[in-house]
Amino acid sequence: MAGQRLTFHLAGINNQNFLMRDEETGTYWQQISGLAVSGPLKGRQLTLVLSDELTFATWKAEEPQGTVLKDVPKYASEYESKDWDVRMKRVAVVIRFPEHGLKPRDLMLGIQAFGASRAFPYEEVIKEKLVKDHVGAEPVLLVVAMDGQSVRAFHDRIPNVDGAPDFYRMTENTPEALLMDAATGSVWNFRGCAVSGSAKGACLERIPMLKDYWFDWRNYNPKTTIYGK
């Protein structure tokens, strides 16, 4: 931030979205938005780094040279169990938005882009495997990986190709041949890059996406629309 490296600490909770405090300036920051909410840097915004939530198998296949955070042995016994997400579903909430028949802890894939925010029910996306939709006025594509759990979002436009590409999922799909588009007949992988065909080498623009509980997403995106509702 402004040439200074900030070191963040867990420092509180705001309606079940946590607050961080940086030790250099003592400013408090909201986790979901990266916005400084109190302190000398109030109003400043951390830059969002594009990130994914992937299964180990999918990530390792893409990044064999990557590195993984080690457990801290002292605290490993306190880490979440493998079924933590099932357990979390039952944890009480303090704010509720009973709209569209959604429960507070329904998992959503949230996108803030093109001047709009839109939430996609996670289970629905997993079921459909390929979602073609719009955020604001722009076409987007949500793609489920071979593992049936990891999801990425893309701007549904091929660079230097006019019009909608019209993607579909290949029936005999592999991680490197997941989708095909009708406009160029190219084959695309889960990274959103064409691996063969006339678009080979081109990559779709990635759109940041947040997996979040409905109550939290809705709290920070009051104007959100919902896919399928």
Place this chain on the structure above:
Amino acid sequence: MIAAPQLKRWTFMVVMLVSMLVSLACVVYPMYVIRPFRAQGAGELAAALAVARFRGITTAACAVVALAAVALYWRLQTRRWLRVLAAAGAGFVCVLAVLARVNVYELMFHPVDHPAFTAADQVKLDKDDKLLVVKINGEARAYPIRTMGYHHVLNDIVGKTAIVATY
């Protein structure tokens, strides 16, 4: 008509009580408002964070004031039990000043002070274990969600860029 020493004793006692109440408010109010499983209103959260930001310096100042007050009170007061009571009060203000510096959230969820990493082909994870992943300037990094669900915050440098991973 109150005698001068008696007036002074009262003054020191009041000063110490005020120090105690201010310190107590500095410690208790943010903890009361910013606690899990309680809805936080925007106004009270802003107030609690403002108190939290200044609680360190405020409680330290209160401790100094309370210690000075008790020292002066001790000289004017001859009754032993009142002296001891005043000293205990000042001690309590000092304890509050220490408590104001304790991050209870990091007692519940300890931070990772020195993050260490394993190569993707060496790490023991299940195929379906979920990871939070980034790739910056060609460097790929993954944070297992079960680990991050405990620590919540991790300060890291990936691809020569300082980032904070949160979950």
